[in-house]
Amino acid sequence: MAKNLVIVESPAKAKTIEKILGKDFEVKSSFGHIRDLEKDDMGIDIQNNFKPKYIIPDDKEKVVKELKKLVKDSDEVWLATDEDREGEAISWHLCEVLGLDPASTKRIVFHEITKPAIEKAVRTPRLLDMNLVNAQQARRILDRIVGFELSPVLWRKMSMRNSLSAGRVQSVAVRLIVEREREINQFETVSSFKVEAWFLAKDIQGRTIAFKADGPSRFKTAEDAEKFLSQCVGAAYTVKDVTVKPGKKSPAAPFTTSTLQQEASRKLGYSVSKTMLLAQKLYESGQITYMRTDSVNLSDTAMEDISKAIHKNWGERYYQSRKYKNKNENAQEAHEAIRPTYMENASVDDSDLKRLYELIWKRTIASQMSDAELEKTIAKIDISTNHEELTASGEVLKFDGFLKVYMESRDDEDAEEDDQEGVLPPLAVKQALEMKEMKATERFTRPAPRYTEASLVKKLEELGIGRPSTYAPTITTIQKRGYVEKRDKEGVKRDFRILWLKNDQISKVTDQENTGAEKAKLFPTDLGMLVTDFLKQYFDRVMDYGFTARIEEEFDEIAGGKKKWNNMLQDFYAPFHHNVEETLEKAERVKGERLLGEDPASGKPVTARMGRFGPMVQIGKVEDEEKPRFAKLKQTQSIETITFDEAMDLFRLPRNLGLFEGTEVSVNIGRFGPYAQHDKKFYSLKKEMDPYTVELEEVAPLIVEKRQAKDERTIKVFEKEKIQVLRGPYGPYLKVGLRNYKLPKEKHETAADITVEEAKAIIEELKANPPKKKAPPRKKKAD
DNA sequence: CAGTGAGCGAGCTTCCGCTTGACTT
Numbered sequence: 001m002a003k004n005l006v007i008v009e010s011p012a013k014a015k016t017i018e019k020i021l022g023k024d025f026e027v028k029s030s031f032g033h034i035r036d037l038e039k040d041d042m043g044i045d046i047q048n049n050f051k052p053k054y055i056i057p058d059d060k061e062k063v064v065k066e067l068k069k070l071v072k073d074s075d076e077v078w079l080a081t082d083e084d085r086e087g088e089a090i091s092w093h094l095c096e097v098l099g100l101d102p103a104s105t106k107r108i109v110f111h112e113i114t115k116p117a118i119e120k121a122v123r124t125p126r127l128l129d130m131n132l133v134n135a136q137q138a139r140r141i142l143d144r145i146v147g148f149e150l151s152p153v154l155w156r157k158m159s160m161r162n163s164l165s166a167g168r169v170q171s172v173a174v175r176l177i178v179e180r181e182r183e184i185n186q187f188e189t190v191s192s193f194k195v196e197a198w199f200l201a202k203d204i205q206g207r208t209i210a211f212k213a214d215g216p217s218r219f220k221t222a223e224d225a226e227k228f229l230s231q232c233v234g235a236a237y238t239v240k241d242v243t244v245k246p247g248k249k250s251p252a253a254p255f256t257t258s259t260l261q262q263e264a265s266r267k268l269g270y271s272v273s274k275t276m277l278l279a280q281k282l283y284e285s286g287q288i289t290y291m292r293t294d295s296v297n298l299s300d301t302a303m304e305d306i307s308k309a310i311h312k313n314w315g316e317r318y319y320q321s322r323k324y325k326n327k328n329e330n331a332q333e334a335h336e337a338i339r340p341t342y343m344e345n346a347s348v349d350d351s352d353l354k355r356l357y358e359l360i361w362k363r364t365i366a367s368q369m370s371d372a373e374l375e376k377t378i379a380k381i382d383i384s385t386n387h388e389e390l391t392a393s394g395e396v397l398k399f400d401g402f403l404k405v406y407m408e409s410r411d412d413e414d415a416e417e418d419d420q421e422g423v424l425p426p427l428a429v430k431q432a433l434e435m436k437e438m439k440a441t442e443r444f445t446r447p448a449p450r451y452t453e454a455s456l457v458k459k460l461e462e463l464g465i466g467r468p469s470t471y472a473p474t475i476t477t478i479q480k481r482g483y484v485e486k487r488d489k490e491g492v493k494r495d496f497r498i499l500w501l502k503n504d505q506i507s508k509v510t511d512q513e514n515t516g517a518e519k520a521k522l523f524p525t526d527l528g529m530l531v532t533d534f535l536k537q538y539f540d541r542v543m544d545y546g547f548t549a550r551i552e553e554e555f556d557e558i559a560g561g562k563k564k565w566n567n568m569l570q571d572f573y574a575p576f577h578h579n580v581e582e583t584l585e586k587a588e589r590v591k592g593e594r595l596l597g598e599d600p601a602s603g604k605p606v607t608a609r610m611g612r613f614g615p616m617v618q619i620g621k622v623e624d625e626e627k628p629r630f631a632k633l634k635q636t637q638s639i640e641t642i643t644f645d646e647a648m649d650l651f652r653l654p655r656n657l658g659l660f661e662g663t664e665v666s667v668n669i670g671r672f673g674p675y676a677q678h679d680k681k682f683y684s685l686k687k688e689m690d691p692y693t694v695e696l697e698e699v700a701p702l703i704v705e706k707r708q709a710k711d712e713r714t715i716k717v718f719e720k721e722k723i724q725v726l727r728g729p730y731g732p733y734l735k736v737g738l739r740n741y742k743l744p745k746e747k748h749e750t751a752a753d754i755t756v757e758e759a760k761a762i763i764e765e766l767k768a769n770p771p772k773k774k775a776p777p778r779k780k781k782a783d
Numbered sequence: 784c785a786g787t788g789a790g791c792g793a794g795c796t797t798c799c800g801c802t803t804g805a806c807t808t
Contacts, residue, residue, distance in 0.1 A: 009801065009802060010801095010802065010803085011802085011803075012803095029802080029803095030801085030802080031801085031802045031803060031804090032800080032801035032802030032803080033800070033801045033802075034801095036800095036801095037798095039797090059803095059804085060802095081801090082801085085800095086800060086801055087801080089800095089801090090801065090802095136800090139799080139800085140798095140799075140800080142798095142799095143798050143799045143800085144797095144798055144799080145798085146798065146799095147797055147798020147799075148797060148798060149797095149798095150797085150798085151796075151797035151798075152796085152797075154797090155795095155796070155797085159788095161796090162795090162796075163795085163796045163797075164796080164797080165796080165797045165798070166797080166798085167797080167798045167799070168798075168799075169798085169799065170798085170799090280803085284803090292801090292802090466799085466800095467799080467800060467801090469799095469800055469801060469802080470799065470800060470801095473799090473800090474799090609788095611787085611788045612787075612788055612789080612790095613787065613788065614788095616788065618788080622788085622789075628788085630787080630788055632787095632788095654786090668785085668786080669785090670784085670785035670786075671784075671785050672784065672785055673785090675785060677785085677786075680786095682784080682785055682786090684785090728808075733808070740808045741808085742808070
């Protein structure tokens with residue numbers, strides 16, 4: 001029996017620490033929080049100074065039971081949860097549940113899981129910090145109040161209202177995406193002409209090479225650009241001035257959760273949830289440090305390891321010790337940065353994990369390497385026929401430094417349009433240059449790009465909204481609620497003009513480029529836009545981008561003992577709750593209706609709006625004597641941007657294709673895509689079939705094929721009892737109405753010989769003793 | 784599985800932040 005019980009949050013961490021502390025210590029994990037607010041009635045007694053009602057969730061009963069037993073058998077308990085607000089609260093809940101005295105139970109903390117750090121922690125225990133615990137309770141209660149008072153407002157006020165939600169984090173995340181979309185929709189593209197000239201000069205080896213120089217400034221119109229080119233006809237070009245400047249590039253800090261998610265997205269194309277899943281595996285197998293962190297700090301032992309690896313692989317010249325500081329003010333830094341546990345392992349076996357691991361390894365190594373040294377050359381070139389000048393710039397890498405290993409990628413948001421600068425040939429002042437050709441190319445301004453999952457995480461982190469453990473789940477939530485969709489967008493072709501000056505002749509051509517194509521970007525849905533507008537209108541305080549940052553300051557004051565947590569909540573709650581009540585009473589139900597025009601055939605109004613089942617267009621009004629016609633919007637369309645013509649096009653469905661076997665065949669687009677309907681049965685259209693143009697001859701074979709497939713699936717049918725014996729992917733089963741019953745193994749071979757009595761017996765048996773089903777609860781059908 | 788398109792109001796949904804687990808109709 002161990003004398004000492006140490007409780008941490010993660011089981012993988014427990015294992016490592018147990019090894020370090022030796023046999024006098026037993027280390028167990030709480031698996032995160034062990035208590036939470038009760039869900040019924042908010043779990044808060046608001047009248048009673050916001051007294052929280054905590055319960056132990058079902059999935060934590062087992063852990064708690066085990067910990068209780070272990071506490072009884074131990075002489076001393078050490079609470080070693082993370083050193084932040086949440087960690088402190090977990091320790092407090094452990095005290096409450098395990099019957100430990102907060103005034104005497106030993107509380108220890110460490111930021112890194114190394115022998116010296118943990119031994120030092122054990123030598124210097126402290127007691128629970130109730131101020132920090134209270135700051136966490138205030139955070140928890142405020143989030144519950146916001147989420148559980150705001151969500152029901154949406155259920156009442158949105159015309160589409162199945163399981164809608166709002167919260168301090170998710171609603172602001174959606175707002176970012178909605179506002180970016182509107183910015184893009186309202187963006188007015190301006191074109192201008194960019195001048196580039198190619199010159200010839202001899203390089204060091206005496207070979208003639210071409211290099212590029214940029215024109216003075218951009219020209220607003222083709223006429224201005226042409227005027228400039230014509231001024232250059234017959235001109236002589238001479239080097240006016242050459243400057244050489246040294247420059248340097250420094251490596252990026254080691255990974256935090258958010259920077260890891262960003263780089264894995266840019267470099268490997270991983271979604272944030274995929275990155276976290278793989279990182280979790282690496283962590284559990286002991287290959288990397290903890291993956292949910294906001295710290296850029298490296299432990300001393302890690303720094304030594306990294307130094308050794310750099311010296312061994314590249315030598316002293318490439319080593320530079322660096323301490324990184326967190327730019328983020330509200331970082332809680334309970335852990336280290338994400339780094340490999342053993343720097344001597346440069347790679348791992350598994351192919352999927354390998355790419356992420358190597359990314360982490362390289363980033364960690366590079367963070368302690370020397371700067372890259374550059375030499376930047378800028379040459380100004382005189383034009384004899386006018387007062388303008390051209391600028392050629394080149395960059396030479398003098399020393400690669402950290403670039404030997406790793407270079408951080410950029411988002412397209414920060415990317416400059418200019419292509420990479422190459423090497424310039426040696427140029428002397430007053431040197432005459434031969435101009436090969438000059439061109440003025442029409443370029444267009446671009447709106448800010450839509451968010452990717454990773455760039456949204458970056459933005460949220462900048463705003464101090466959300467935590468490393470919630471970035472991935474938040475992104476999943478806003479998609480699951482139907483506020484946001486991740487998808488690709490096809491680009492559109494666009495003409496652009498080029499003016500050439502070559503051999504003193506000016507020529508004009510028009511070329512074409514693809515613009516606006518995007519991959520795996522976040523688009524707001526109509527629902528997301530309407531919910532955002534609604535919340536902004538009635539709850540601007542919570543929707544403000546600075547709201548979280550401001551209440552974080554108050555939580556800090558509570559943590560510092562300068563403010564009482566119930567007072568802080570009271571100050572927030574009074575106006576907030578008043579607002580909720582007032583909104584419930586006064587706000588109109590949101591429909592998002594927009595008038596598009598008038599139907600030429602009937603003279604009735606054509607409108608787009610949100611219906612019970614999503615965005616739609618309609619001809620006529622519900623109050624009219626004749627029922628209005630309805631059509632669903634396509635996935636890529638939105639109430640805000642759909643045009644009259646696009647709306648009218650939607651009414652071409654359902655289309656009647658004619659008779660097949662004496663019954664009508666029609667096509668339409670449903671919840672699961674385009675389908676054909678015949679004799680009350682449904683048939684999905686093949687991908688290449690366009691419901692707007694498909695013909696009966698193409699659809700008829702689908703009907704025949706599906707019937708055949710069904711025949712093959714059917715083993716036997718008892719018509720009178722309405723029991724079907726079918727062949728499924730997991731073997732034969734019985735089907736009665738919507739319910740399925742698996743046949744016992746010994747009947748699999750002889751399913752065709754089964755009798756009605758046997759089938760009934762099996763069903764009765766399975767009804768009496770249903771097999772354990774742990775599958776996630778299925779969503780209830782509407783209606 | 785898919786067709787609908789209000790709202791009488793049955794009965795339900797919902798937050799953020801810690802952590803990992805276990806399942807095939």
